[in-house]
Structure formats: C-alpha cells, structure tokens
Amino acid sequence: MSEAVIATASASADDAPTDGTQSEVAPTAEDIRRWPATVDPVTAGTAFGISRSYAYQLVKQGDFPAKVIRVGGKNRVVTADLMRVLGITGTHGSGPDGTHPALSVVGGDDAS
Structure with missing residues (x-):
C-alpha cells in the first residue's frame, strides 16, 4: 500500500471517533510516524480504516493486522509493526528530515 493511499487528509489520534463509527479522516503516514511506540487498537484501526x-473484534480474535501486545493489562498495537504492514517507510518517531530528536547526541562529536 503506498503512502498516498493511506490517507488524503491529516488527522491525529485525538481525531479518532469514540462512538464506534468509522473514522472519516485517516491519519497520514507523517501522522503515524509521530505516534508513540504503541497505540490503542482504536487509534491503530483508523490507519486501516476500520471501526472501533x-x-x-480483530484483537480478540487474534487477527489484528499489526502486532498487538499487552501492556499493564491493556491491548496496545506496536506502531513500528503497523508502519511495516502499511508500507510506511522511514523511522518511527522521525521528523520530516528523518532525524529523531531524542536520539541526537548531546554535545556533538566531542562528547565522551
């Protein structure tokens, strides 16, 4: 699936419907790259265009299209695997230039 097919408009995880209806606006590849390491199944479902x-139901059946793990008794979908399934290239958590601010070396090359 190409990144252009994934979404036509930008949305954040906060835009996902909570009433069980399907999201009208899917998150873009750039949005997904900014998601945390894991997201709830509803948020992940917006990337696949599926309802809450x-x-x-897919999580319960063990058929969710991306890896689901249990964290603190809750189901979480691994964002990196979701990106892999959707064919989103780049690094999870990276900005538009491909860098990840949290992984920058403090003090430059001189740091010991």
Missing part, C-alpha cells in the same frame, strides 16, 4: 468495534 471491528478493531476490538
């Missing part, structure tokens, strides 16, 4: 209830 169907996302939870």
Whole structure:
C-alpha cells in the first residue's frame, strides 16, 4: 500500500471517533510516524480504516493486522509493526528530515 493511499487528509489520534463509527479522516503516514511506540487498537484501526468495534473484534480474535501486545493489562498495537504492514517507510518517531530528536547526541562529536 503506498503512502498516498493511506490517507488524503491529516488527522491525529485525538481525531479518532469514540462512538464506534468509522473514522472519516485517516491519519497520514507523517501522522503515524509521530505516534508513540504503541497505540490503542482504536487509534491503530483508523490507519486501516476500520471501526472501533471491528478493531476490538480483530484483537480478540487474534487477527489484528499489526502486532498487538499487552501492556499493564491493556491491548496496545506496536506502531513500528503497523508502519511495516502499511508500507510506511522511514523511522518511527522521525521528523520530516528523518532525524529523531531524542536520539541526537548531546554535545556533538566531542562528547565522551
């Protein structure tokens, strides 16, 4: 799936519907790159264009299209795997230039 097919408009995880309906606006590849390491099944479902209830049904059946793990008793979808399944290239957490601010070396090359 190409990045152009994934979404036509920008949306954040906060834009996902909570009433069980399907999201009208899917997140873009850039949005997904900014997601945390794991997201809830509803948020991940927006990237696949599936409803809240169907996302939870797939998790329960063990058929969610990306890796689901349990964290603190809750189901979480691994964002890096979601990106792999959707064919989103680049590094999870990277900015538009491909760098990740949290991984920058403090003090430059001289740091010991």
